[in-house]
Amino acid sequence: MTIIMDGKKLAEKVTGNIKSEIKKYNIRPKLAVIMAGDNPSSKIYVQNKQKKALELGIDSVVLTFPQDVYEDNLLENIYILNEDVNINAILVQLPLPEHINTKRILEAIEPIKDVDGFTSYNFGLLALGYNPYCIPCTPKGILRLFDEYNIELEGKNVLVAGRSNIVGKPMMMLLQNRNATVTLAHSKTKNLKDISINSDIIISAVGKENLITEDMVKQNSIIIDVGINRDINGLKGDVDFKNVINKASYITPVPGGVGPMTIAMLMENTFELYKIQKNYQLL
């Protein structure tokens, strides 16, 4: 029997707890989002984040900038948000327009407000095996799914496909810190199937429909699909779900798997930053 991992349900549990706590303590954490340009997916993502925040009692503000915004203008706004004691968390919606130096923008965020954990300071702490202020939302959400379903990671062979700074790399580090043996694959990897077929767990974050097919996975493996591919039939992941499900012991659907967990972890990170900052102010 294959178990379909219900990210929607777990996300509701997590955010439900956050909502109760926020209400109980009568507080108002606040998230600021920087969005530049007119990427239609980004607009949807940001709307969903803002909607969820409102639902939980988290204030949010979205600062939007035109496609041809000056880099220095973005930086100035980040500096202002860094200084603003009412802002607990700063998120820069990616991708930024091509002429913008993404590294420079992300690095400008104060680590203690870096809700995505993408600054070198937080990312470095994670890589070194220490606790950063925030762990990137998508891999953190995947780890939470493993824990919810009591999936042991120690000693497991895990294939992570896709090496983005947002998902693949931090996922690798988190699994590594949990004593899994991780292989990170990418566009230059040869013979992906030779690796996937020997993996206990496959996490695919590439964005390529049907990248992971039934013949590539071993019996009883655990399949996490982070792919987001939109076509005329709607949203699809990287995994050929209807066939791979026959071999998997656990599998995440798209939609309703990793996606809701990402937003839930963003809310959790915002709430955690609020608590850290308030503690600091009380000291």
Next chain:
Amino acid sequence: MTIIMDGKKLAEKVTGNIKSEIKKYNIRPKLAVIMAGDNPSSKIYVQNKQKKALELGIDSVVLTFPQDVYEDNLLENIYILNEDVNINAILVQLPLPEHINTKRILEAIEPIKDVDGFTSYNFGLLALGYNPYCIPCTPKGILRLFDEYNIELEGKNVLVAGRSNIVGKPMMMLLQNRNATVTLAHSKTKNLKDISINSDIIISAVGKENLITEDMVKQNSIIIDVGINRDINGLKGDVDFKNVINKASYITPVPGGVGPMTIAMLMENTFELYKIQKNYQLL
């Protein structure tokens, strides 16, 4: 024909160039080393580093502290070195005594003087795929060996055994940035041989004699031995050299392989930090 990779020779070439440049420009880069406790291996390493620095025209100073030094005393000394414009590079010899919080000590180093690249800032930049001020010496030296012998890394399956912050993890990141497909193994890894036998390149940094044996490697693989194991017969690596050599296309010896490259890279990093700092002062 197996090629034995001559780290000693390459290290001499690298340090010879540094020596010439230092002489030509009549400059004095300066390295400070913090050593606490009485680990006999550490003393030898530090002596070797200081000897090599002197040979190249790099000033060095070793600050030694007793085994039971206070953490705050180490921190104060790092703060002084951070401020001292005559010090270009700060190295904390590891391991520190057990009662010392190593993370706290390493994080105190100014990133622009962090000659080992162990601060979260520099380590994070490396993990994110950007350029840190310094790349950790041992993995940097191994990369230099690959380049010297024109070994292509893109698309290669590489096993890195040992997940220390000093060798294994930064090695993984560097290989990753060069488009290799990397698996990071460690003490909790099951069936190391299943991974090693499918690897084009094996880098062993565990510190366990005969960890890598002939039956574990495939024909024509490339074997890098970072192990340092001292027994009554002298220094040995992790690799059963005399048998594995039959299958390897390239292999590093112990001693004379990776070891000399580590010291050479420390000298190079010190020199590079000197140049960066002088450029900044000229701006």
